[in-house]
Amino acid sequence: MNQMKNLIKNLGLFSAALALTALNGCKPKDIGNAVSADAAAKAYVAPGKYDSYYNFVSGGFSGQMSVYGLPSGRLLRVIPVFSVDPEKGWGYSEETKPMLNTSHGMVPWDDLHHTELSQTNGEIDGRWVFGNANNTPRVARIDLTTFRTAEIIELPNSAGNHSSPFITENTEYVVAGTRFSVPMDNANGDVPINTYKQNFKGTISFISVGKEGDMDIAFQIQCPGVNFDLSHAGKGKSHGWFFFSCYNTEQANTLLEVNASQKDKDFIMAVNWKKAEEYLKAGKGKKVPVKYAHNKWDEKSHTATSTIKNEVIVLDAKELKDICYMIPCPKSPHGCDVDPTGEYIVGSGKLAALIPVFSFDKLQKAIAAKDFDGEYDGIPVVKYESALYGEVKKPGLGPLHTEFDGKGNAYTSFFVSSEVVKWNIKDLKVLDRVSTYYSVGHLCIPGGDSKKPFGQYLIAYNKITKDRYLPTGPELSQSAQLFDISGDKMQLILDFPTIGEPHYAQAVPAEVIKDKSVKIFKIDENKHPYAAKGEGDAKVIREGNKVHVIMTSIRSHFAPDNIEGIRLGDEVYFHVTNLEQDWDVPHGFAVKGASNAELLIMPGETTTLKWVPDRVGMFPMYCTDFCSALHQEMQGYVRVSPAGSNVPLTFSLGTNQPAASK
Amino acid sequence: MRKLFIILAMSASLAIATGCSSNTGNNTTATTEETTDDLDMDEEANPDYDPNRGEGKFTKVEVGDKLDGAMATSGEKVFNVKCSSCHKLTEEKLVGPGWLGLTKRRTPEWIMNFITNPDPMIDKDPELQAQLEICLVRMPNQNLTDDDARHILEFARKNDGVQ
Numbered sequence: 001m002n003q004m005k006n007l008i009k010n011l012g013l014f015s016a017a018l019a020l021t022a023l024n025g026c027k028p029k030d031i032g033n034a035v036s037a038d039a040a041a042k043a044y045v046a047p048g049k050y051d052s053y054y055n056f057v058s059g060g061f062s063g064q065m066s067v068y069g070l071p072s073g074r075l076l077r078v079i080p081v082f083s084v085d086p087e088k089g090w091g092y093s094e095e096t097k098p099m100l101n102t103s104h105g106m107v108p109w110d111d112l113h114h115t116e117l118s119q120t121n122g123e124i125d126g127r128w129v130f131g132n133a134n135n136t137p138r139v140a141r142i143d144l145t146t147f148r149t150a151e152i153i154e155l156p157n158s159a160g161n162h163s164s165p166f167i168t169e170n171t172e173y174v175v176a177g178t179r180f181s182v183p184m185d186n187a188n189g190d191v192p193i194n195t196y197k198q199n200f201k202g203t204i205s206f207i208s209v210g211k212e213g214d215m216d217i218a219f220q221i222q223c224p225g226v227n228f229d230l231s232h233a234g235k236g237k238s239h240g241w242f243f244f245s246c247y248n249t250e251q252a253n254t255l256l257e258v259n260a261s262q263k264d265k266d267f268i269m270a271v272n273w274k275k276a277e278e279y280l281k282a283g284k285g286k287k288v289p290v291k292y293a294h295n296k297w298d299e300k301s302h303t304a305t306s307t308i309k310n311e312v313i314v315l316d317a318k319e320l321k322d323i324c325y326m327i328p329c330p331k332s333p334h335g336c337d338v339d340p341t342g343e344y345i346v347g348s349g350k351l352a353a354l355i356p357v358f359s360f361d362k363l364q365k366a367i368a369a370k371d372f373d374g375e376y377d378g379i380p381v382v383k384y385e386s387a388l389y390g391e392v393k394k395p396g397l398g399p400l401h402t403e404f405d406g407k408g409n410a411y412t413s414f415f416v417s418s419e420v421v422k423w424n425i426k427d428l429k430v431l432d433r434v435s436t437y438y439s440v441g442h443l444c445i446p447g448g449d450s451k452k453p454f455g456q457y458l459i460a461y462n463k464i465t466k467d468r469y470l471p472t473g474p475e476l477s478q479s480a481q482l483f484d485i486s487g488d489k490m491q492l493i494l495d496f497p498t499i500g501e502p503h504y505a506q507a508v509p510a511e512v513i514k515d516k517s518v519k520i521f522k523i524d525e526n527k528h529p530y531a532a533k534g535e536g537d538a539k540v541i542r543e544g545n546k547v548h549v550i551m552t553s554i555r556s557h558f559a560p561d562n563i564e565g566i567r568l569g570d571e572v573y574f575h576v577t578n579l580e581q582d583w584d585v586p587h588g589f590a591v592k593g594a595s596n597a598e599l600l601i602m603p604g605e606t607t608t609l610k611w612v613p614d615r616v617g618m619f620p621m622y623c624t625d626f627c628s629a630l631h632q633e634m635q636g637y638v639r640v641s642p643a644g645s646n647v648p649l650t651f652s653l654g655t656n657q658p659a660a661s662k
Numbered sequence: 663m664r665k666l667f668i669i670l671a672m673s674a675s676l677a678i679a680t681g682c683s684s685n686t687g688n689n690t691t692a693t694t695e696e697t698t699d700d701l702d703m704d705e706e707a708n709p710d711y712d713p714n715r716g717e718g719k720f721t722k723v724e725v726g727d728k729l730d731g732a733m734a735t736s737g738e739k740v741f742n743v744k745c746s747s748c749h750k751l752t753e754e755k756l757v758g759p760g761w762l763g764l765t766k767r768r769t770p771e772w773i774m775n776f777i778t779n780p781d782p783m784i785d786k787d788p789e790l791q792a793q794l795e796i797c798l799v800r801m802p803n804q805n806l807t808d809d810d811a812r813h814i815l816e817f818a819r820k821n822d823g824v825q
Contacts, residue, residue: 520805523743534742554747555799557757579747581805629798654756 035492042484043494045072050514053446055459055507056115056129057480062500063110065131065142070446070457070507071482073496081140081149082110082133090149092597094573094608095528098306102136102154103291111135114165114504118209122169122235122340122451126512128213130165130174137161139174141213143299145518150297153215156185156290156312157203157222163231163336167209169239169451173218173273177204177228177244184222184314185290196253200225203314204244206273215294219280220314221271221323224377225251227260228269229334230401235451236342238360240274243345245333249376261351265328265384267376268336268347270363276315276323284320285313300527302605318378325367326376328384329356335401339410340451344389344425346410348399355399355412357428359389392428395421400441401504403448405455405485411448413440413460420460420483422490434490436481438464445485446507454509458483458490461502468495478502519583521604528606530575535559540651547572547649553587553601554579555628557653558621561636565649568616568642574599577606588624591638598624613640711786718775718783719808723815725770729824730816737810737817744804745814751821757799765815765822773818774811777804 045051051069054076059065063083067076084091084100091100091108100106111134118128128150131140137158143150155161160179167174181200183189191199202225208218227248234241249266252259279285288311295306317324331349338345345358365371366386373383398416405411409431412421418439422432442461446454460483465476477497484491523533532538532552538559541548547570552559558576566572576589578601590598594611601607613619623634641647711717741749748757764773776783776790780801784790794800806814 522805534744535747536742552747555757555802557747559747579744580802581744582803585802628800 039491039493042491043071043073043482045069045074050510052510053454053457053507054510054513055444055446055505056117057444057461057498057505058112058115058131058503059499060113060478060501060503061111063112063133064500065112065115065129066499066502067147068480068496068498069510070459071494073480073482073494075499077147078499079142079147079149081131081142082107082112082138082152084108086597087600089597089600089607092609093599094610095303095606098304099149099152099295099297101295101306102138102293103156103308104136107136110138112140112500112503113162115506116165116167116174116449116504117506117508118171119167119169119450120171122239124447124450124452124506124508124512125171126508126516128171129506130167132161132164132176134161134179137164137176137178139165139176139207139215141174141209141215143213144513145516146299147517148297150299151213151215152293152295153207153217154292154294155205155217156292157182157201157220157288157314158205163204163228163244166231166233166242166449168233168242168273169235171209174207174209174215175204175231175233175242175244176207177231178202179227179229181225181227184288186288193253196225197251200251200253202226202228202246204228204231204271206276214296217292217312219276219285220312221276221317222314223269223317223324224379226267227256230336232336232338232345232449234338234342234360235340238338238342238345240272241360242271242273243336243338244269244271245329245336245347247332247334247350261332265330266332266349267326267381268329268333268345268358269379270325270327270382272323272325276320279315279320279323280313285315287311288314298527299521300525302521302526302528302607321380324379325363326379326381327358327363327387328373328381330354335399335412337402337404337410337449339404339425340406340453342451346402346412348402348412350398350400350415352399353394353397355392355395355402355423356384357389357392357425358387362389363387390428392423392430395423395430396433401443403443403445403458404453405445405448405458406453407455409455411443411445411458411485411490413443415439415441415463420458420490422485432489434483434492436460436462437468437479437495438462438466442502442504444505444507446509449506454507456484456486457507458485459505459507461498461505463501465497469497519603520581521602523577523579523581523604526577526604526606528575528577530573530608531606532559532575532577532579534579535653538651538653540565540649542649545570549574549651550577551575552577552579553589553623553634555585556623556630556634558589558623558634558636559653560651561621561653562655563637563651564639564641565647566613566638566640567645567647568613568640570613570640572611572613572638574609574611574621575606576601576609578603580604585627586625587627587634589621590624591621592619600625613638616640616642708786713787713789714769714772716772716775716779716783717786718779720771720774720778720811723770723774723812725815725819729820733813733816734820735817737813737815737820740806740810740814741817744806744810748799748801755797758797758801759793761818761821763822765819765824770815773815776801777814778806778808778811779803 053070055068080090137155141151158178162179163177181202226246229245231244248260329347331351333347335348371386396414396417465479482494580603753760
């Protein structure tokens with residue numbers, strides 16, 4: 001009934017729009033908030049049809065990354081990254097547990113804020129997508145052939161890894177800037193909080209990325225103690241530079257809401273990373289003892305390993321004068337975005353009433369001429385006017401983030417005034433504004449932070465949902481809104497709910513990724529030490545109190561499916577190999593009383609469930625993923641006897657023993 | 663409900679299109695056309711299906727009078743990994759039928775097509791459809807290479823007594 005009402009309302013608005021249309025000679029200029037009639041058709045993807053874009057959306061406090069199809073807004077997958085995910089066994093199977101290891105041990109839940117697709121020559125290449133862990137600082141690399149997290153590296157000397165995981169135009173580096181300044185890891189951290197100015201440092205990390213994706217912390221730059229917020233790499237002419245927004249240049253340690261908003265201007269820090277590389281080569285870095293985890297997934301053994309590393313090289317920005325420069329930027333800048341040409345750097349001061357646009361060329365001239373306004377904690381401060389290209393006047397309230405359409409326009413989100421504003425980069429004039437529902441945070445245009453944006457759609461990720469969806473108690477899913485930006489005016493065409501809280505997101509035409517998708521893991525290439533390649537390999541081995549069940553699954557039975565001779569006190573490892581070699585035929589595995597979880601095994605993969613039985617009895621096991629008409633028959637039993645029992649260890653499949661009387 | 667809205671929306675846009683020759687109408691038409699093309703569901707009638715050859719990339723497979731031992735050995739290895747979970751080498755049915763006599767019942771082309779292209783053949787082959795009613799499990803596509811398929815055929819021939 002409500003739907004009917006809405007429909008009538010929509011139609012009403014539509015007729016109003018039609019009426020306007022008639023008056024204005026068929027060219028609607030501004031139909032306000034009305035969703036125009038062709039919106040549904042524009043977002044409609046027919047059953048059986050693919051979407052035209054992948055949208056990789058950060059899951060915020062869920063710690064995961066979600067993948068949507070655009071323009072339909074259909075959820076295609078949640079990729080587990082920094083949090084355990086029972087749906088996929090992530091962090092539960094023995095093979096995936098090392099991926100969540102840190103120098104603090106296993107961390108089962110973190111906070112993923114930003115996504116960044118890998119690039120070659122400044123264009124999205126579809127190899128990987130990166131994500132950042134905000135709480136226990138880490139960067140993850142997700143392989144886009146498998147849509148799985150392939151690597152996670154922890155960041156020492158950091159806390160609150162927020163200005164991350166932004167990349168250089170050939171994915172030479174992923175950066176990570178610390179949000180919280182803290183005493184360095186090897187310094188004494190047991191100091192009074194009000195010694196911030198003396199003891200707290202801000203570091204930014206440059207993580208190199210190899211051809212096959214191997215991440216390594218190439219170097220860190222030690223900077224004054226401030227809060228680094230967001231960042232973006234230069235591109236084209238500004239390749240070789242990186243730009244970081246910073247706030248709390250007041251260096252407050254309490255009530256930052258007030259105390260970090262005192263100054264008229266904070267900074268965007270420009271980093272000449274090519275220069276930093278030179279200093280690194282010249283041996284100007286200091287080796288500093290630290291402790292951090294580097295976790296890697298091996299696709300052949302279907303297993304992760306976690307290595308603890310103990311050293312990082314740090315360059316001091318105070319001593320090595322020509323790496324870092326501070327550009328004054330009004331009022332606690334948040335977004336720090338570089339246009340497709342690499343010339344314009346847009347700073348969005350959360351509390352500012354204008355948007356400053358800086359010029360890379362002017363910045364270079366100012367640096368060459370030493371056109372400085374003193375230093376900030378040892379770092380040269382470039383004069384505001386000397387780096388400024390111009391200001392967008394009265395754009396809205398609370399500017400946060402800017403994306404680009406590749407046609408000379410920028411789109412900035414305004415949290416306080418709940419709107420997206422389109423403006424021209426050259427003349428800095430506002431061209432269009434559209435309301436969002438409500439309180440927009442990040443924006444995404446496919447390729448919108450690269451050299452080659454696809455200016456067809458814009459997605460707004462809103463912080464407040466309120467009345468957009470049916471109520472579901474106090475907690476509502478967050479609302480993303482899709483706009484068609486192919487014309488002069490932005491047009492709202494779809495609302496869709498998201499998981500967790502979406503911060504930054506990226507999107508790319510489907511063609512860049514879809515044909516590289518892995519469909520199965522080849523069973524002949526499986527290098528898992530407990531793989532069973534065929535039922536002939538299935539067996540049960542006892543090693544002291546450890547029992548390894550090497551088993552197979554195929555539609556629709558396990559081999560073996562009867563196991564006897566397990567004793568209380570045993571640790572049982574079920575290593576299940578899925579023998580299927582067809583797309584989209586995973587098998588599941590569960591055994592009663594397993595306190596850990598279940599398994600989900602892809603075709604050709606081997607996955608391990610550790611089970612410590614806690615009582616004597618008969619324990620059923622079964623397949624948890626519907627696999628065939630006889631899925632419900634895919635089951636078996638494990639017999640657990642008391643400790644010290646002399647029941648022999650036996651296993652079988654399809655052997656019907658004569659019925660015993662006892 | 664959504665459908666109704668789209669229909670209404672479309673007719674409304676059409677109204678604009680006719681009234682003002684605006685380009686909003688074109689978008690709508692394009693989308694409607696997209697929904698109908700290339701969804702080939704018309705495989706019901708299959709006059710072209712050849713029950714002797716099956717359907718797939720193999721039209722004529724030459725087998726010798728004598729067994730190729732090396733191929734058969736390699737085929738047995740593949741059998742152990744990818745087939746033996748469901749097929750016995752005797753006449754006994756496990757998940758699928760036993761293999762004894764297979765190469766006498768089927769042509770080499772049919773066997774190699776079926777094991778490399780099972781889904782379309784299960785949909786079209788009358789005997790496979792009858793078999794499915796007994797087994798109830800569709801034979802999975804095990805992603806065999808052409809060589810794997812040929813070697814399996816040779817192993818099945820060995821199982822049927824070719825020397």
